[in-house]
Amino acid sequence: METFKGSVTSAKGFYAASTAAGIKYKDRSDMAMIYSKEPCVCAGTFTTNIVKAAPVKWDMRIVEESPFVQAVVVNAGIANACTGEEGLAHCWETAQTVSKIMGIPEEAVLVASTGVIGMQVPIDKICAGVGQMVPKLSDGKEAGTKAARAIMTTDTVPKHIAVSFKIDGRTVTIGGMCKGSGMIHPNMCTMLSFLTTDAAISKELLTEALKESVQETYNMVSVDGDTSTNDTVLLMANGMAGNPVIDKKDESYEKFIQALDTVNTYLCKRIAGDGEGATALLEVKIIGAATKSDAVKLAKSVVTSNLVKTAIYGHDANWGRILCAMGYAGVDFDPEQVDLYFESANGKIKIIEDGVSTGYSEEEATQILTSDAVTAIADVKMGKASATAWGCDLTHDYVKINADYRS
Amino acid sequence: METFKGSVTSAKGFYAASTAAGIKYKDRSDMAMIYSKEPCVCAGTFTTNIVKAAPVKWDMRIVEESPFVQAVVVNAGIANACTGEEGLAHCWETAQTVSKIMGIPEEAVLVASTGVIGMQVPIDKICAGVGQMVPKLSDGKEAGTKAARAIMTTDTVPKHIAVSFKIDGRTVTIGGMCKGSGMIHPNMCTMLSFLTTDAAISKELLTEALKESVQETYNMVSVDGDTSTNDTVLLMANGMAGNPVIDKKDESYEKFIQALDTVNTYLCKRIAGDGEGATALLEVKIIGAATKSDAVKLAKSVVTSNLVKTAIYGHDANWGRILCAMGYAGVDFDPEQVDLYFESANGKIKIIEDGVSTGYSEEEATQILTSDAVTAIADVKMGKASATAWGCDLTHDYVKINADYRS
Secondary structure (H helix, E strand, O other): OEEEOOOOOOOOOEEEEEEOOOOOOOOOOOEEEEEEEEEEEEEEEEOOOOOOOHHHHHHHHHHHHOOOEEEEEEEEEEOOOOOHHHHHHHHHHHHHHHHHHHOOOHHHEEEEEEEEOOOOOOHHHHHHHHHHHHHHOEOOHHHHHHHHHHOOOOOOOOEEEEEEEEEOOEEEEEEEEEEOOOOOOOOOOOOEEEEEEOOOEOHHHHHHHHHHHHHHOHHHEOOOOOOOOOOEEEEEEOOOOOOOOEOOOOHHHHHHHHHHHHHHHHHHHHHHHOOOOOOOEEEEEEEEEOOHHHHHHHHHHHHHOHHHHHHHHOOOOOHHHHHHHHHOOOOOOOHHHOEEEEEEOOEEEEEEEOOEEOOOOHHHHHHHHOOOEEEEEEEOOOOOEEEEEEEEOOOHHHHHHHHOOOO | OEEEOOOOOOOOOEEEEEEOOOOOOOOOOOEEEEEEEEEEEEEEEEOOOOOOOHHHHHHHHHHHHOOOEEEEEEEEEEOOOOOHHHHHHHHHHHHHHHHHHHOOOHHHEEEEEEEEOOOOOOHHHHHHHHHHHHHHOEOOHHHHHHHHHHOOOOOOOOEEEEEEEEEOOEEEEEEEEEEOOOOOOOOOOOOEEEEEEOOOEOHHHHHHHHHHHHHHOHHHEOOOOOOOOOOEEEEEEOOOOOOOOEOOOOHHHHHHHHHHHHHHHHHHHHHHHOOOOOOOEEEEEEEEEOOHHHHHHHHHHHHHOHHHHHHHHOOOOOHHHHHHHHHOOOOOOOHHHOEEEEEEOOEEEEEEEOOEEOOOOHHHHHHHHOOOEEEEEEEOOOOOEEEEEEEEOOOHHHHHHHHOOOO
16 A cells, blocks of 8 residues: 555546635635546535534435445535525536536535635635636646645644545545634535545445444544534545446445545644644544443543643643543543553653653653654453544644634 | 622631642642531532542541541642542541641541642642641631632632521521632532531531532633543531521522622633633523523533634634533534523623524624623523533633643
């Protein structure tokens, strides 16, 4: 398996384009489009928030009812959430516009939006944006990279990756791009992520693979504990790699899901590390839990704690806050058995053993915590289950960004 | 019922003292003591965190097993949490010291600590502090006010209140003091709060009254979503008002619980408004919910959202974040039926009606949100249940305080 700095255009037959449609931002691209030469089977996971944005409602129907899809249109700046019937009509109009220009059914067009809640999108600008993008569609690397940049809101870096692997001698590629970086919290798919693959795979197994991968990746990311109204992960497969169709859980499926996990894990770590205002990626590993569910709850509780997050920002080995956050996770364990370690590129240190301080060097701990990626590992010694969650520190800039996001 | 700026010494027969024991802070008092001339029945509620500080373990046993109590010793600076057997021995030693000096059983002495997790308390200083406080015990107003100041950590103001009312012609008083102001979140009793009353009341009804009141008050406060290891509410009643003993749920009990609610509501609003770094008290009222439990979940979800809290800091009527936080509360409601209002001393404004914007004036909304106490009222139109939760805005100073709390 080879990982490289690709994107949604890395898999065969996928095209992308972007444009500055002037929806909210000035002097930057704010719309992107993905198009597949061949029809794709498609899987999607969506926010569990009962307040669902119009594009989420649109896509849920398309993913469930359409036999195939062929295009996605994304805009940044306005979320098209809490916009009633008019918001849904705007999704339809966007799909109709693509349908007319590209000659594909409107039921083959997915839409996604991110940005401010409660405003209507300027539909004329969206439709004009589609018109600008179609002639620019390209399967080149640059088109994919630019698309990743166009969907950003408060993200500071574009997030994209690709992985290639072999099935029966044929090269199969999975590429993806996503955007964070606020209103991000476990318990749903999370934020916007677009994945393309040239694998030949049945819709049933594609759906299962995505569901399986999302549990261990997107659902383990938290920036601020807020589950967005717009979270969407879409995975499209056009079969152009020419591999024998994956339609059962055989070795080829295992290879596919391994590659998919690699792409999603990379994108999740990028989302967490680029959380609003973040200076560091915080990885929390729980080992020795009694059950997987316990491990997940403990990891999420720690990664979501504002007090843990501010301590990481301060490079402060305030382990009491970690144990405290584990304590209110709703999981049964013995605090007086817990071992805790901090690890980064600067080293690894054991902080507590059996629930009390090891008498570690604060200086050494601070040095380990002074890194842009920090891991906390807690062994609860109750069993063999483990889980990893990703988040980030809570900083002055998070407050700055969110205290006046709309102006 | 009369409310006045009293404290733990307002009820008959209660004494308080404080001292600078030099536990962690310099040049300020950091220990307080409450003493009752007569033995008291006592009720307590404690953190639900499974990581419980040593004083919590000590008090839980005393409240359950001792027929009466007579003193409480509190220290600020070190929490005595995650301190193993040694931490528990320190509680015992503190109680023994009080017992010897005052001639009361050690099982009549409660202890409470707040501050950094994971360090042992300097037990010699604690015991010396007790020795300094005993000769200073006073039932005067100033002693109560000073005690409220001595238990502060990152609190910026002392928090205390008293209420008097009549039962069968006898004046009954309930006084209280508490401290916040970080690691505060619903789902437990919360932080340290000490309540004293001269009411004559059975232990059974005192316990029930406290439990009932805590549900609507301390359990509805959130500063940062972190449930502390030390949260404690203690309520002591010495019977010195001379009223007929309250031992059934009659009119006297109703009067008592009404007064208790008044004290606790006041203290909770003070805790929320003085949350770490806060510039404003955020009150969230949910009305029209199908059940009480739904109303509580919705109110807590909104008051806990970092995105709502930063918007309040920015005086930004970003109502989408409120609807979003309601949407992930795990409660069934129709977002397209919700009405939302903002209210403060500066006025009241309807922001959304049936889930969409009313086209309100942003300028007017900002003016209403520019206040040190802001209320958001959401009507979900599903039934008749309601709930109120209290929190605060999330500010630069919260991050500053918590990024380097230990140094």
